[in-house]
Amino acid sequence: xxxxxxxxKTNVKRGLWTAEEDxxxxxxxxxxxxxxxxxxxxxxGLKRCGKSCRLRWTNYLxxxxxxxxFTPQEEELIIRLHATIGSRWSLIANQLPGRTDNxxxxxxxxxxxxxxxxxxxxxxTHKPISQIIIDYGNISGLPNKTTRFGxxxxxxxxxxxSTKPEPVSSSVTQDHSISNMTSNNTSTGVDxxxxxxxxxxxxxxxxxxxxxxxxxxxIHAMQLVTGSSNNCNKNKEIxxxxxxxxxxxxxxxxxxxxxxNNQAGSSSPPPSYxxxxxxxxxxxxxxxxxxxxxxxxxxxxxxxxxxxxxxPQQQQQKQDLQWxxxxxxxxxxxxxxxxxxMENFKNVDEQRTSNxxxxxxxxxxxYMGQQTSYHPVVNGMxxxxxxxxxxxxxxxxxxxxxxxxxxxxxxxxxxxxxxxFDDSY
DNA sequence: AACTCCATCAACCGCGTGCAA
DNA sequence: CTTGCACGCGGTTGATGGAGT
Numbered sequence: 001x002x003x004x005x006x007x008x009k010t011n012v013k014r015g016l017w018t019a020e021e022d023x024x025x026x027x028x029x030x031x032x033x034x035x036x037x038x039x040x041x042x043x044x045g046l047k048r049c050g051k052s053c054r055l056r057w058t059n060y061l062x063x064x065x066x067x068x069x070f071t072p073q074e075e076e077l078i079i080r081l082h083a084t085i086g087s088r089w090s091l092i093a094n095q096l097p098g099r100t101d102n103x104x105x106x107x108x109x110x111x112x113x114x115x116x117x118x119x120x121x122x123x124x125t126h127k128p129i130s131q132i133i134i135d136y137g138n139i140s141g142l143p144n145k146t147t148r149f150g151x152x153x154x155x156x157x158x159x160x161x162s163t164k165p166e167p168v169s170s171s172v173t174q175d176h177s178i179s180n181m182t183s184n185n186t187s188t189g190v191d192x193x194x195x196x197x198x199x200x201x202x203x204x205x206x207x208x209x210x211x212x213x214x215x216x217x218x219i220h221a222m223q224l225v226t227g228s229s230n231n232c233n234k235n236k237e238i239x240x241x242x243x244x245x246x247x248x249x250x251x252x253x254x255x256x257x258x259x260x261n262n263q264a265g266s267s268s269p270p271p272s273y274x275x276x277x278x279x280x281x282x283x284x285x286x287x288x289x290x291x292x293x294x295x296x297x298x299x300x301x302x303x304x305x306x307x308x309x310x311x312p313q314q315q316q317q318k319q320d321l322q323w324x325x326x327x328x329x330x331x332x333x334x335x336x337x338x339x340x341x342m343e344n345f346k347n348v349d350e351q352r353t354s355n356x357x358x359x360x361x362x363x364x365x366x367y368m369g370q371q372t373s374y375h376p377v378v379n380g381m382x383x384x385x386x387x388x389x390x391x392x393x394x395x396x397x398x399x400x401x402x403x404x405x406x407x408x409x410x411x412x413x414x415x416x417x418x419x420x421f422d423d424s425y
Numbered sequence: 426a427a428c429t430c431c432a433t434c435a436a437c438c439g440c441g442t443g444c445a446a
Numbered sequence: 447c448t449t450g451c452a453c454g455c456g457g458t459t460g461a462t463g464g465a466g467t
Contacts, residue, residue, distance in 0.1 A: 016435070016461075038452070054453075055436065090455060101455070106434050109457095 007049040012041075017056055021046055025057055059102045066098030070107055078104060079112060083126040 013021075028044035034057065038050035046053060059065075070078075074096050081092045087108075089101035096104060113123040120129050127135075 014437075036452080049437090051438090051453085052436075058454090059435070087456070102435075105456075110433055 007038075007041075007051070011047065012049045012052070013047045014052070017060075021048065022056070022061060025053055025061055029057060029061075059100045062100075064098055065100065070099075070111075074099070075107075075112065078108060079116070079126075082108065082112075082123075 024044045024046050025040070028040060032043070034054075037054040040046070040050050040053045041048050044053070048056075077095060078092055081088075081095060085091055087105070089105040089108075093099050093101040093104045116123040116126070121127070122129050122132050125132060
C-alpha cells in the first residue's frame, strides 16, 4: 500500500516554471511568508502541487541564494564534508551560504565526483582507488595502522554515527571514541547494518539543544573538517574555516583525521562562530591562494612515505594561524545584507529568450502595495542578455531577489552551530 | 544543416520525521 | 498511543542546450 499522492496529479501543472508562476509565488511569499505550502497553490493562484511550490522557492526563488558557479573554496569544503559525513547534502549545504542541497548534490554528481574519479580517488571513500583494491585483497588481514576516521567508508561512518555512545565529558573523549570505534570496526571487518541517518528538525544548526546523537556526531565531524568549534549565543563572529592551500603557510593543510588529532591535543579555547546563510566563504582577511591540493584528500595514503605525512607540530602551527586569520566576520555580514538598489531595476515587459520572445515580469508583482513591473539591469544590460537565458537564468530571479531582499532582510536569521563544548549539553 | 551524444540542473518522487489533534 | 498532515531529505528523472560528428 503506497503513500497517497500529496495532490491531485491530474490537475497540477508539472515541469519548468514560468516567470509568471515565479511571480505568483514571490508575491504570495512577500505577503504571507513561507509555510503551509499545501495551501499556497490555491492562495497564490497556481496550478501546482504545494510541494512543487516549496521546492521552487527553496531551490530557486529564495532571496539568499547564490546562482553563480561554485568557488574553489566551496569546492574544497564540499569535498571535505562529503569525506566526513557522506551525502548529507542539506548538512553540507548549510555550510555553504547561498547554496541549496540540490545545488550541492548536482555539483557533486556532475563535477566533483568525476573529478575525484579522474584523479584516482574513490568518491565514496575518498581513498585512492589503488588502496581500495589492495584493501579488498587484505580484507581478512589486520587493519592498516593508518586507518582513521577520515578514511572510513560511508557505511562505517554511518554505522558509527547511528550508534549512541556512552556519555562523554569532553570533546577529547569523543574524539578518541570516534577514532577507536571506527578503527575497531574497520579492523574486525564486522558487517554493520547501516541505518539511514535522516536529519530531523532538531538537527538544524540553529537549534542549540539538539538531543540527536546523529547530529552531534555529524556536527562534530563537520567541525573537524572546518577546523573550528563553536558555542551557542556567545560570540557573534564568523570564523570561517581556512582551507588547505598548497604552499600557503597561513592555511591549514590538515586532513580530517589530522584535525582530530589537533583538536584532541589543543589547549586553545574553541572559537565560536556563526554561520550566516548569506555570508560568503570569502575569508575576511587576505585570501589565500585558491589552489587546492587534491592529494590532501587522500586522507591517509598508506603509500606516502612517512616523511611526507603531516607532522603534528606543523599541523598545530597551521591551525593557530588559521584561527587568527578568520577572527572577525562582521563586515562580511554587513556586506551581504546590503540593500538592493531599486534604481537598478527598470521596466521591461518583454524578455527575449532562446526560444523567441516571451513575457516576463509584466506587472504581476505586488511590491509594497503596488503592482510593479521591473526587470534587473545587470552590468548595464537588461535581463537575460546579461545573465544567461532560459528558466535557470538569473534575470527574472534577480529581480525577485531584489524585491524580497527588501522585504525580509531585516529578519534574516543567523544560523548557529550548537556547541559541543557547552557543559550544559 | 541535421543528427547524436553528453553534461547540466530543475523538478519530481518516495520516504522518514516531527507534531498536533 | 494512534493517526494524519506538513515538511524536509536524498535519489532519480527528464528537459534543455551545447559539443561533436
